[in-house]
Amino acid sequence: MMRARLENAGVDAWLVRLFDAIDEGNMPAMMALCRRCEAAFGEALVDLVPSYTTLLVHYDPLRLTAAEARAKLAGLLDDLAAGEESRGAEVKTLPVWYDPAVGPELTRLQARTGLSLNEVIALHTGQEYRVFALGFAPGFAFMGSVEARLETPRLATPRKRVPAGSVALAGRQTAAYPRVSPGGWNLLGRTPARLFDLGREGLSLLSVGDRVRFTAITRREFERLGGDTAPVAPLAEAAS
Amino acid sequence: MSQHAMGYLRVERAGPLAMLQDAGRFGTRRLGVTQGGPADLHAFAWANRLLGNAWDAAALEVSLGGLVLVAERTTRLALCGADLQASVEGEAIAPWRVVTLREGQRLSFATPVSGLRAYLAVPGGFAGEPVLGSLACVAREGLGGHAGDGRALAVGDKLDFGPDTGAPEATVPEAARLDYRRPARLALIPGAQVADFTGESLYRAFNAAWRVDARADRMGVRLRGPALNCRLPGLISEGIALGAVQVPPDGQPIALLNDRQTIGGYPRLGTLTPLACARLAQCAPGQEVQLVATPLGRAQARHRRFLEAMGAG
Numbered sequence: 001m002m003r004a005r006l007e008n009a010g011v012d013a014w015l016v017r018l019f020d021a022i023d024e025g026n027m028p029a030m031m032a033l034c035r036r037c038e039a040a041f042g043e044a045l046v047d048l049v050p051s052y053t054t055l056l057v058h059y060d061p062l063r064l065t066a067a068e069a070r071a072k073l074a075g076l077l078d079d080l081a082a083g084e085e086s087r088g089a090e091v092k093t094l095p096v097w098y099d100p101a102v103g104p105e106l107t108r109l110q111a112r113t114g115l116s117l118n119e120v121i122a123l124h125t126g127q128e129y130r131v132f133a134l135g136f137a138p139g140f141a142f143m144g145s146v147e148a149r150l151e152t153p154r155l156a157t158p159r160k161r162v163p164a165g166s167v168a169l170a171g172r173q174t175a176a177y178p179r180v181s182p183g184g185w186n187l188l189g190r191t192p193a194r195l196f197d198l199g200r201e202g203l204s205l206l207s208v209g210d211r212v213r214f215t216a217i218t219r220r221e222f223e224r225l226g227g228d229t230a231p232v233a234p235l236a237e238a239a240s
Numbered sequence: 241m242s243q244h245a246m247g248y249l250r251v252e253r254a255g256p257l258a259m260l261q262d263a264g265r266f267g268t269r270r271l272g273v274t275q276g277g278p279a280d281l282h283a284f285a286w287a288n289r290l291l292g293n294a295w296d297a298a299a300l301e302v303s304l305g306g307l308v309l310v311a312e313r314t315t316r317l318a319l320c321g322a323d324l325q326a327s328v329e330g331e332a333i334a335p336w337r338v339v340t341l342r343e344g345q346r347l348s349f350a351t352p353v354s355g356l357r358a359y360l361a362v363p364g365g366f367a368g369e370p371v372l373g374s375l376a377c378v379a380r381e382g383l384g385g386h387a388g389d390g391r392a393l394a395v396g397d398k399l400d401f402g403p404d405t406g407a408p409e410a411t412v413p414e415a416a417r418l419d420y421r422r423p424a425r426l427a428l429i430p431g432a433q434v435a436d437f438t439g440e441s442l443y444r445a446f447n448a449a450w451r452v453d454a455r456a457d458r459m460g461v462r463l464r465g466p467a468l469n470c471r472l473p474g475l476i477s478e479g480i481a482l483g484a485v486q487v488p489p490d491g492q493p494i495a496l497l498n499d500r501q502t503i504g505g506y507p508r509l510g511t512l513t514p515l516a517c518a519r520l521a522q523c524a525p526g527q528e529v530q531l532v533a534t535p536l537g538r539a540q541a542r543h544r545r546f547l548e549a550m551g552a553g
Contacts, residue, residue, distance in 0.1 A: 005432070007431060007432035008429060008431060008432065008511070008536050009431065009479075009481040009484070009511055010429055010481045010482065010483055010484070010511030010512075010513070010514075010539075011429070011511075011513055011514065011536070011539050011540045011543045012481075012540075012543075013481045013511075015432075015478065015479065015481075017432075021476075022476055034270075046266050046267070047266050047267055047268075047269045047270070047275075048269070048270050049269050049270055049478075049479030049480075049502055049503065050270060050479075051476075051477055051478045051479050051503045052476045052477060052478070053476050053478070054476075054478040054479065055479070056478065056479025056480075056481065058266075058269075058481070060553075061540055061543060061544055061547070062544060062547055062548070062552060062553035063553075065537075065540065066536050066537060066540050067537075133477060133503055134270060134271050134272035134502070135272045135477065135501055135502045135503035135504075136272060136501055136503075137272055137380075137381065138268075138271055138272045138273045138381055138383070139271060139272060140272050142477075179382070196271070198371065198372070203268065203271055203273075203372070204271040204272070207270075207271070208270060
């Protein structure tokens with residue numbers, strides 16, 4: 001672990017730079033620092049944004065000066081990795097119906113990689129992922145790192161409308177779209193899971209640091225779980 | 241919808257964009273939920289201050305005008321921020337003051353004369369069902385606002401608020417009544433990555449006359465001017481604070497505002513202060529702005545004085 005750096009992020013925030021590179025192993029130390037911030041800042045903590053290698057800490061400037069907040073943070077950085085590894089051991093599972101109707105880029109991946117449809121699905125479901133960050137939209141979890149053979153760049157032209165539940169891949173990251181939104185990731189299939197739900201405790205199905213697996217389900221199971229089978233509209237280029 | 245909910249203000253014409261905002265949504269950004277809140281914190285807080293409200297009570301953010309509201313009960317209103325040629329039954333109402341709207345009277349907004357966003361506060365603040373602890377309306381996320389689903393005001397909507405407790409009115413001092421047509425000087429706290437910009441780029445950043453681009457909304461405002469060069473390639477995405485000024489490969493900075501995405505991966509020049517964000521949010525496309533390097537300690541002290549003066553904390 002590199003020596004953490006504290007960078008100012010305005011009148012009420014510090015950015016803690018913990019690591020130099022993306023790594024699944026970063027996340028336990030990141031989550032440990034989140035817990036320490038909650039305990040140490042208490043009421044003065046306004047928001048925390050963990051992301052890959054950094055933690056943005058927002059504090060209340062009426063309770064702490066910038067120098068006080070910095071000193072408090074500096075005192076939390078020792079031995080972050082020690083003894084935290086076993087936390088959050090539960091693996092969450094996202095069921096996915098992999099099918100060209102709801103995952104039109106399955107064919108693009110096959111063409112790029114020379115793999116069969118079943119091999120693509122086997123690679124995507126064959127490993128565990130870590131949630132590095134949530135962003136882009138409420139409940140949108142950036143997960144990695146995808147098997148190198150599946151690495152695929154974003155679409156040249158993003159879709160205006162990606163259906164909710166779409167399971168997607170970009171570079172060596174994978175994610176599921178919590179609600180209908182624009183998006184440029186490669187669509188592989190669809191999950192019936194509700195990823196962001198105001199009625200659920202914790203709101204988001206996935207949190208930073210979580211371990212996640214995808215599992216393939218049939219269309220029938222997908223429908224039984226309440227999934228929407230409406231096919232993805234073809235890309236403009238494909239239609240012409 | 242509760243039985244005794246009463247509309248006190250009815251929307252007769254919606255205009256391009258009018259929505260409820262309180263101070264913002266906090267504590268859920270790690271789930272990808274953005275902050276929201278008033279694009280102009282200065283005018284928003286003064287509107288509440290005028291009526292003796294809690295500093296963060298929900299007020300109406302009226303962008304660009306076009307809105308017509310009808311009072312179903314006589315009420316006091318505070319109007320701050322942009323001059324959108326507001327009028328009550330044809331009589332012009334200047335901003336930064338309290339007006340009384342009698343039952344059946346119309347408050348109309350026309351088009352911008354100075355600034356883009358006006359703030360309308362009511363006694364006690366607008367009522368509504370908070371979503372994740374806040375009424376802040378964020379259309380992109382479908383969260384908050386008067387309807388709870390992130391939508392802006394529409395014709396026929398009714399806006400509810402509590403009885404007027406008759407809290408004493410304040411006045412806005414002359415110095416705080418901003419004329420948004422004047423060139424804006426925006427305080428920017430240099431960030432850790434300034435050292436990665438070329439010396440020439442840093443000189444330009446703080447000496448050039450920047451122009452507000454047409455691509456400007458509640459997520460962010462692009463500035464046009466000399467290209468800034470950063471030696472860093474794209475970064476790994478990291479949490480983005482309000483006012484972060486990021487520089488994409490085209491060298492044209494983007495100041496990120498209330499509805500920004502929670503994480504992003506471009507190098508940053510630094511962070512605008514909240515009041516600089518507020519000022520920028522009132523600048524029309526083409527307007528000139530300057531970036532003024534400001535030390536963190538001084539910027540924070542100034543912000544704290546503002547919050548204390550508004551009765552926060």
